[in-house]
Structure formats: C-alpha cells, structure tokens
Amino acid sequence: MIRTFAAAPIDGYTVVHDPVVGSNHLSPTPLPAGRVDLDELHVAAWPEPKLSQLNPPAPLSMCYSLIVRCNLACPQCLDDKTVRESTAEERQAMARYIAESGILGVDLSGGEPLLLRDLPDVARAIRAGGRTVVSCTTNGWHLARRAAELAPVLDGIRISLDGATEATHDHWRGDGSYSRAISGTRAAIDEGLRVQFQMVLMRDNRHEAQELLDRAAQLGVGGVTFLQMLPIGDGKSIAQQQMLTDDEATETVANLHVPDGLRLRLRTRAKADGFTVLRADGNAWRNTGGATAITVQIAVTGPQDLCLPTTESAA
Template identity: 25%
Template sequence: MNASASFKNRLRVTSVTDHMEASELNAPVLQDKFGRRLHYLRLSITDICNFRCNYCLPDGYQCKTEALPLTVSEIQTLTTAFAALGTRKVRITGGEPAIRRDLPQIISACAQTEGIRKAALTTNGYNLRKHIDAWAQAGLSALNVSVDSLDPQRFHAITGHDRLHAVLGGVDRALELGGLQVKLNSVLLRDYNGDQLTPFLEWVKDKPVAVRFIELMQTGDNAVFFRANHISGAEIAERLEQQGWTLVPKDIDAGPAQEYQHPDYRGRIGLIMPYSKDFCATCNRLRVSSQGKLHLCLFAEAGVNLRDHLRNGDVVGTVAAIRRAVEGKLPGHSLHEGFTGAMSHLAMLGG
C-alpha cells in the first residue's frame, strides 16, 4: 500500500456517528483504485431551474420525476457519512438551488457537519442580492455565480432572462459582506460569447473575483448546439500566457479549473477544459443527485441509490455503500467519443 493509501483519517464526526466502529472512523481517506483521493462532494438539491440557458434547458425545465428531493435530514446524514470518509468540501448545486426555500437550512446542515471545512454554492444569481446575507449567515464560505456574458443583450439571449444587472448587483453584495470566496462561471459559446475575454479581463482588473471559462460539454440533448458552439479552452490559455498570466497551484479541495493570475489584476481567470488531455487524472470529487443517487462521474451511465440509507439516518450503511461504489470509478470519461452517459442536460447534476 502506498503512502497516500495508508494515510489515516482521524476525523471525529457528529454525534450521529458515535456508534460507528473505530475501524470506520480511522479508515483511509476515500480513494479510488487509481489512487485519486476524493475530498470533494458536489451535491445537487434540485434538478429544477428557472433559467432557459440555450446550452442546457433551451425549452425550460421539463418535469421528469415525481420523487421529492433530499430533505435536510437526509442531507445531514449524507454529509456526515462523506465527512467520515475524508470529504472536506461540499458544493451545493442544482438545477437552481435557490428554488428551494430551505436553502439556508441546507447550507447550515453542510457547514455545521464536523469535518466539512467549506460549504460552497453554485447559483444563477436570479435573487442573489435578496438572499446572500441569509446564506452567508447560514455558513456559506464560497459562492459561484453563472454569468455567461457581461453584455446584457447577450446574457438575455443565452439565459432567456434580462437580469444581468440584478445578478451582478448580487455579486457586488457578496463581495461587500467579506469572507466569501466569489467566482463567476461562464460557459464558452462560439456564437454568443466567444469574443468576450477582454470584457471579463477588464471586469476582474479591480475585483477579487475569479472568472472561470468552462468548455461547453456535449449532453444527450445538445449535440447539434455543441457542434456549432464548442470552443477549446486551450485557445484562451494561449492568449492569457501571451499576456503574462501564470498558472496558480491548486488547493487540495479545488475543482477542475486551471487558474491564472497576473500581477496587474486583483482577480483571476480560470479554465475548465474537460476535453483536454489527462483532465480526469486529478479528479477529486463525487456527485450526489437531488434524488440521493451517487454518481462517480458527471457522465456516468447510472447512479448508485443511497436514499434508503439516508431516509433511515443510517450513516454506517451510507459509508459502506459509498466505499463499494467508488471501487467502480473509471479512469476517465469518454466525451471525446461522444459518450454522454445518462446526462441528458447539465441541470441534472449541477454541471
């Protein structure tokens, strides 16, 4: 067994797990058979979204399930189990998480789980300014806001909503609060924002915000749109390097973005390039759907149902199920071959 595999997790978890055996609590940090250590959970709490982004839900959300999403209690059991396995960061995603009125309680449940060091949220920012204070008070430590263009007309064309000013107002309020790590997500779309690097660079000149450009990914529903609009992030990386931007070392619980910094800018630029070579080699995350299914990859064929354990408050059973499932994590996705697994649209698992 290598050094990383023998690393022991000494985490004390909440009283829910007081009955767990010492062998469970002192087990190695969750690691797959390729040696990748999994510190990061992306938790979808709803697949409903109120935006109609042309790359995800151009016709709006179409209800395909009658099952209710995970409750706060089930989420508490889930995060406790993941914390016992060495997870340190939980990102709450959707759909649009703010659709749920109990979002502050969900944030609090994640943030207060012993062992979880960072409770993060990804949102479209529709009502960000109205709710960000409550989210911060609940324990939110990191915020990602989807902003695909800084031009109001283009933003409207992409999202179906004329709310750029309101969204950016919410971002400003998040920065005013202090203590929140704030990032913007922008999906690269050749016909809609492919020429928008310069406006974003100007925007981060004096703002302590990272803007991450995300390569458009093919899903089961967007094949034609994908072929027309996919841009390689490598094109932007080359331009950044020519302008003096340099790569920043990643934190252990960081997502897949390669972040660049420049001495003349307060903000940073990140690139998420799922079609790049060895993209999956440093994967450190697992995903759970709003219905309680564990997905080993965004583009996995199917999920492993954890809900019976979660409904019963069964932390031990949840831990065991996660461990068994991780043994089947593959070395990488097959996006290059056009395989999209069970992913019909990005709102299913938070992208």
C-alpha cells in the same frame, strides 16, 4: 486574504481543497485535518496534485445537485430534469452523509439552489462535520435577497455568467439575468462572501473571455473559471455548433491577460471526466466517456456510498 479551506493527510501528502476555485493543492508543510483558515495567495502558489500521486479514500470534491427546478431555461444546461427531487428531510440525510464521507469540498448546485428555502440548513449540516468546505453555484437571480443569510454558512459562491455583457449573457439566459447576477455579485461581496465567476466557454461567447476577467476584477470578484461545455442534458442540442475542443479552449485561455489578484482556471472535459455528482434523487453519478455522458452509480444510503472509485481525471 485569509479564508477557509479544507485539509486532509492523504498518502503522505497534505491535500488542501479551495472551495471558491474548486482546485486542490499540496501543502509544503503538514496542516491540521479539517476546515482551516489560510492565506489564499499562499494556497494558490502550491502545486496541484495528480491523483496518481495519491490514494484518496474518497473523491477530493464533488457536486451535490440538490434541486431539479430552475427559474431559467438555459439551452446549454447539463442537468437531468427527469430525476425525482428529494424532500427536505432527505436533503438533510444526504448532508450528513457528505459530512461523514471524508470528501473535502462540495458545491451545492442544481437546477437553481437558491430556490430552496432550506439551502442554508443543508450547508450548515455539511459544515457541522468540521471537515468539509461548502460552495454554491447559482445563476445569481435571487442572490441579492439571500446573500445575508447565506454568507455565514458558505465558504464561497460561484456565479454563472455566459458573457461579459448584458446582451450576450441575456441571449443565453433570458432578459434581466445579467443585471440580477451583477446585483447578486455586489450583494455577496458586501456580505463578505468570496465570489468566483463561471462561464461555459462556447464558440459564440469566447470572444468576451478577456472582458469577463476585466469585469470580475473591477467588481472585486476573486477569480474566473472557464468551463468546457459538456454535451449532456439540454446541451446535446447545441453541442455541434457551440462546443470547443479542449485544445481550442486551452488556447483561448492561454492568450488572456489576468488582472492582478484574480485567479484563473480552465476546467477542460478531460478534467471533468470522472467527477462525482450527487443528484437530487439521491443517486451518486459520475461523468463518464470523457465527460460526454453521466452514468448512475449507486443509491446513496450512507457516507460509504459516496466513496466511489476515483480516476486520474477526477481531481
């Protein structure tokens, strides 16, 4: 499949960011800088860099958590619900800063970003710079009704599932959540959006990891990312009972059979450490302490404020 990636020359390498999977790759040949259409199978075969190989002027990718509100109340949620939520005008300003920063990929998250009427405007403003690819992470509840308006302005969409079955997913997210997420998945695919499932890997749902891969393949989803639980926000209260070690998560994923054509990725806490998050109040934050805490870094007043020092694990 041909889809849009972001490319940039960095310290002698051509780095390519995948907006669906969230991974970075080294192209074997130079590519034009900016948004570029590539074969996803070719990109998947390219090696992933370590930041020790690079000297990036900005984080390669980041999350813009542009809303605090959510229609669900998941006990493993890592969002800080105490921060102020920005206005539409402030979100447009942040979008311009991201577009000018040199960051290759941004994931629009929350809270639940599909609750924002101006979500397409934010995505459009970021893409207008011509350098950045944009994805969105959603619980899928409102995706079926908004897929048509989002498809032209997003380069990928990530749907959160906490289980491969209705019983498991709804246990964590509430009645009706699974059926709404699956309906949203189908609608997004019908509109031409490339979909990635994301599961927070926990002790009580890891037994459904293989079933989730099989379900994703059946639906035509492009891949599955398993996210190690972060003991941040509401998740602190269940971390002792539910959190896997990185070694346990790695072993779980290593034993899975990956259906043909499906991308599989595990984001360990080690990889999440140092990741940049722009929060809804306009502060750029970083995951710290092995991704066990979040630290406020700086109030963002321009693109330069997003170019925080990167760490080895922030790729």
